[in-house]
Amino acid sequence: MKIAIINGPNINLLGKREPEIYGEVSFDQFFTQLQEEYPSIQFLHFQSNIEGEIIDKLQEVDESYDGIILNAAAYTHTSVGIGDAVKAIEIPVIEVHISNVWARESFRHTSYISAYAKGVIAGFGLQSYELAVESFMGK
Numbered sequence: 001m002k003i004a005i006i007n008g009p010n011i012n013l014l015g016k017r018e019p020e021i022y023g024e025v026s027f028d029q030f031f032t033q034l035q036e037e038y039p040s041i042q043f044l045h046f047q048s049n050i051e052g053e054i055i056d057k058l059q060e061v062d063e064s065y066d067g068i069i070l071n072a073a074a075y076t077h078t079s080v081g082i083g084d085a086v087k088a089i090e091i092p093v094i095e096v097h098i099s100n101v102w103a104r105e106s107f108r109h110t111s112y113i114s115a116y117a118k119g120v121i122a123g124f125g126l127q128s129y130e131l132a133v134e135s136f137m138g139k
């Protein structure tokens with residue numbers, strides 16, 4: 001199974017950024033652990049702070065991967081373009097968030113992605129990504 005993880009703006013700062021919300025582990029550290037935890041899965045990790053690059057990557061991995069785990073971060077709440085891309089592609093997308101976006105500011109309660117996602121997992125810290133992997137594995 002091939003799973004692409006696509007992360008949006010500021011996820012490259014994980015570990016340093018608001019650790020009380022996002023934790024103290026960098027995404028690279030977590031990604032190494034994830035690969036060890038699921039050796040049978042071929043993962044791709046892509047992070048960008050640029051909206052168009054995220055759209056390009058969603059289109060690029062379509063059909064060559066079994067699924068996408070997407071944390072579009074702040075673009076979740078603003079990007080019609082990323083929502084349209086998720087709608088347009090064939091493979092399933094699981095929307096994830098590290099924090100519980102519904103327990104935070106009201107502008108984080110809107111998602112341009114959720115309507116086209118297979119499902120949404122939020123609020124479990126980095127475990128949100130693991131839960132998405134388990135879902136793709138049918139567990």
Ligand code: DQA
Pocket residue numbers: 009010011071072073074075076096097098099100101108
């Ligand atoms: C986030 C939640 C977003 O509201 C925020 O802009 C992020 C991260 C999360 O994973 O909890 O950057 O997507």
